[in-house]
Amino acid sequence: MGVSGDFYDVIVVGGGVVGCSAAWHLLGRSDFQGRVLVIEKDSSYEFCSTALSAASIRQQFSTPINIEMSGYGIEFLRNLKRDVDPDADIALHEKGYLVLATADGRDILHSNHQTQLAHHADIVWMEPDQLKAKYPWMNVDDLAAGCWGRTGEGWFDAYSLLQIFRRQAKNRGAHVIDGEVTAIARDGDRVTGVTLADGRQFSCDTIINAAGTGATKVARMAGLDIPVEPRKRCIFVFDCRDARDILASCPMLIDPSGLYFRPEGDYFITGIQPPADRDNECWDFDVDHGLFDEIIWPGLYQRCERFEAVKVVNAWAGHYAYNLLDQNAIVGPHSELGNFLFANGFSGHGLQQSPAVGRGLSELVATGRYQTLDLSVFGYERIRDNAPVRELNVI
Structure with missing residues (x-):
């Protein structure tokens, strides 16, 4: 069933660094002219994984795509002032x-x-x-x-990067609102919209699940399941x-x-x-x-x-x-619900991988495929098939 309310081409559930990166990258594309809504249940980010992390970036992984994602990430951070925000200051060391x-x-x-x-x-x-x-x-x-x-490799101010992505996504036209998604509507093999705790409803063509530790809860609203749970650090x-x-x-x-x-x-x-x-x-x-x-x-x-x-x-x-499967991200569409995209289960890598994942999701939405880094190794199919991608350098 569908939902009433305003229509958005893309609804991003979760306004942390991954969700805001996806919105920013998508709205910067010349081949995407749609509307994007970002929904964040805690705009203070008091308990956000990004704000509470050790705020680091590395290329010392064993999985090639992890190395490549961080390679893009460090170049992105180095060029924040030039490419994103001339006032950006994330104190990169x-x-x-x-x-x-x-x-x-x-x-x-x-x-x-x-x-x-x-x-x-x-x-x-x-x-x-x-x-x-x-x-x-x-x-x-x-x-x-x-x-x-x-x-x-090094470390930086994670909260500043989050705020830069959020602010610049809004500057590019993203609607960023406070709210908690409590239901996701489906019509057969497609999701069609969301309902918030306060009763507001929004319809859409695509949903991106960027809900961090709440990812499994959001997935279940769409009748899906992923092996992601919060672990305290x-x-x-x-x-x-x-x-x-x-x-x-x-x-x-x-x-x-x-x-x-x-x-x-x-x-x-x-x-x-x-x-x-x-x-x-x-x-x-x-x-x-x-x-x-x-x-x-x-x-x-x-x-x-x-x-x-x-x-x-x-x-x-x-x-x-x-x-729980392999401590690597789950990125991309569900195999049977193609307009529901995952950006979940980063297991501590989400901050440093947010630029690459945001870009990859924007490519999927706009063109239906990855154009730069091929992130399909982290696709949902390995979850379905219980086929872990082993990363030997988990911290």
Whole structure:
């Protein structure tokens, strides 16, 4: 059945960085003259995954398309002022990721590195003595190798990028409204519109599900199912008086244990994926302080003895929209409901992949196919067929 109300060619459910990127890219195309509606249930973005993320971008993946998506992403970020907003300032720090491996991970790291080089990522292989020479504060006794992103990797202000996409999408003509979608109408093998919690209705030709951790709920409104659920990730900001001199040289360090840390102004931020028995579906935003005391702090000290005395000065919890199948994005149309497009399950990659995914979705809507990067490897069919695309470098 259809719905009454205003008609839009495209309705984007979710006004986070992915949804707003899709709207911005689509409305910038000369071959698309339609109307776009972006619906966001929390315009304060207080609990938005983008605003609560570690706000980083890397090309150190094992899957070629992930590398290529981040390659487009970093060029997009570098050229924000020129191509998107002359007043843009996202404080991009291209200091690189440093991914470390012990002996049992060296072969995988080397294979990943060869894949990255083949796809034009500027990643440097480093033996333990080279690591020690470049980072004398680091304990390398248990390390077999490391890979450092000389260019094309780093961190930035995620909230600023989100606001730039939102503002510039509106400038291009997107209608961005506050509201929560509570129902999606179908007519056979097509979706035809949405109903909001306040009773407003809008009809459409295409729906893009960019609802983040709410993606599964939105999909089910259309009679579909995807294996995406929220997983809590805690980030801790800490001060270390004895390590302030390494802030300038410190990259985003990824320890073999899964622990990460990087500079954040005059401090450091850090986090780690919780143990499996503490990493279930989760909707709350309570910080697991025990994670820092029991796992993170000992790991920090093991990698750098300067971190013996640290003080946590801030902490927060955000959520990954976690794809249970393979921790990779689900992008593109449903196999039987062709005008319902997914942009879901990024599992922590959504911010850095938002430029490439937004562009790819705009190509699908306007032309029916991908024109630049072929994102079909992340299509819904692999979910239907239980055929995971394994990414070996999940953080």
